[in-house]
Amino acid sequence: MNKIRFGWGVFAAVVAVVSTGAALPLNGNASGTFLASSGSQQADINRSTSGVSNTATASRYVYANPPRNPHTAGSQTVSWTGYSNAVGNNNCCTVYSYNSSGTYVAGKSSCVTGINGYYTTSVSFTTAEAPSDASYTLYCTLLASSANRVQSYRVSP
Amino acid sequence: MKKWLLVVVPLAGLGVWLVLHAISTQKPHAAIEHASVATSSATPAQSIVTTDGSVALRVAALNSEVSALRAELTRVSQPPATATNDSGSEARLETPEQARQNWREHMDQVAIEYDLETRDARWARDTESKLQGVLSASRALGDAVESLDCRSASCRIQLKPSQAANFEDDLLRAVHEVGSFLPETQFDAADPGQGRRFTVIYLKTGAG
Numbered sequence: 001m002n003k004i005r006f007g008w009g010v011f012a013a014v015v016a017v018v019s020t021g022a023a024l025p026l027n028g029n030a031s032g033t034f035l036a037s038s039g040s041q042q043a044d045i046n047r048s049t050s051g052v053s054n055t056a057t058a059s060r061y062v063y064a065n066p067p068r069n070p071h072t073a074g075s076q077t078v079s080w081t082g083y084s085n086a087v088g089n090n091n092c093c094t095v096y097s098y099n100s101s102g103t104y105v106a107g108k109s110s111c112v113t114g115i116n117g118y119y120t121t122s123v124s125f126t127t128a129e130a131p132s133d134a135s136y137t138l139y140c141t142l143l144a145s146s147a148n149r150v151q152s153y154r155v156s157p
Numbered sequence: 158m159k160k161w162l163l164v165v166v167p168l169a170g171l172g173v174w175l176v177l178h179a180i181s182t183q184k185p186h187a188a189i190e191h192a193s194v195a196t197s198s199a200t201p202a203q204s205i206v207t208t209d210g211s212v213a214l215r216v217a218a219l220n221s222e223v224s225a226l227r228a229e230l231t232r233v234s235q236p237p238a239t240a241t242n243d244s245g246s247e248a249r250l251e252t253p254e255q256a257r258q259n260w261r262e263h264m265d266q267v268a269i270e271y272d273l274e275t276r277d278a279r280w281a282r283d284t285e286s287k288l289q290g291v292l293s294a295s296r297a298l299g300d301a302v303e304s305l306d307c308r309s310a311s312c313r314i315q316l317k318p319s320q321a322a323n324f325e326d327d328l329l330r331a332v333h334e335v336g337s338f339l340p341e342t343q344f345d346a347a348d349p350g351q352g353r354r355f356t357v358i359y360l361k362t363g364a365g
Contacts, residue, residue: 037326061330073250094333094342100253104329104344105260109336128263129343131256139333 034150037061037139045142051083051151054142063139066095068155073132078108079122080138080153084115091115091148093140095123100133118151264345267359270311277309284312287338288360291331297321298331303355312339315347316356328356335360 034052036042037060044056054060066078078095092111098104108123130136140150251259284307292314293299301324303315316328332342339360347355 037330061333090337092333092336094329094336096329096332099256103346106344107329107332107336107342109333109340109342111337111340123340126263127251128259131253131260132250133253133256137329139329141333 033064034062034140035064037063046146051149052142053146053149054144055146057144059144060142061139062142062150063137064153066136066138066153066155068134068136069157072157073127074157075124075126076130076155076157077122077124078136078138078153078155079120080140081118081120081151082112082140083118083149083151084112085147087114087116089113089115089143089148091119091141091143093121093138093150095125096137096139097125097130097134098137099131100135105129105131105134264343267343267345271308271313271359274308274311276307280309281307281312284338288312288314288335291334295323295327295331297324298327311359311361314358314360316358318354318356332358332360338362 034045034047036045041056041060044054044060045062046053046055052062054062066080068076080093082091082093084091090111090113092109094107094109096104096107106125106129108125110121110123112119112121125134136155138150138153142148142150285305288305288307289302292302292305297319298316300321301316301319303317304313305315306313321327336342340363341361343359343361345357345359347357
């Protein structure tokens, strides 16, 4: 009897894991993929499971290349999650799209203010602004003294 | 008794006549039904006559097949490069040539809209000053600025070609830095001839 109950418990646990697994973001944590825009400032960038931050006393810029599904076409949305230590912080990122020739096509910026904690924001690209062969660069400001972080990103669809 | 017969006999005769008349005027199909056949929006609605509805069902089935074939024909006649996105709907992948053409048409429209935009002197002057400050912070960009012009919600910057190693990095940083008040950027190229080729950047407020 106990074996049967145990069996149903295992079955329910497997179902629960499988059903929640589909909702996981593409990049649960992408801190390792961010690089400082200036090579000499890499040492100022701190990477942890909670994102990337800047330990210097002046702002730094970091970038990453959010992967996109190459088999999708049409308008797309690039979103990212960050953390702000203070309401007065201006947390800005810009997403650039560039085509297969390496030519920049469009840029979309989003600045989040008035937040003390995690936030998620996004920008959208039309079909013309993000052609099928386009790639993305996410370019963010990391405020001085680890006042903010950028944690993860995703492209949809 | 005779009086009663005088009433019954004519009534019986009248009844026989009514029955015979009804039989002679009856239509070949006793049960007449009008059935409306649902059709796709591409064809007008039809009305047919049937005895038991089987013809109507058959016509409806044929219409359904025609609609399916029409949809299939439309799908097959499109270029084969199709893909399915996350939502399961099909989206067409354009070729690089089509993408360039789409972008050219888009940028032509952006240029037209910019030329038609009226100039708000105060906003334009303030925004031009901010942009000039950001661009001048980079020697590579400051030297490359050919023209800088703002209207009421948009600005256009023309940059000369630059061989500076940090030109592109500085340009991305500059566009990012003005992103808080000009969050929409489009990159284009202009070729006025005589071997000159400019990078043209349109920056726009988020209001539309």
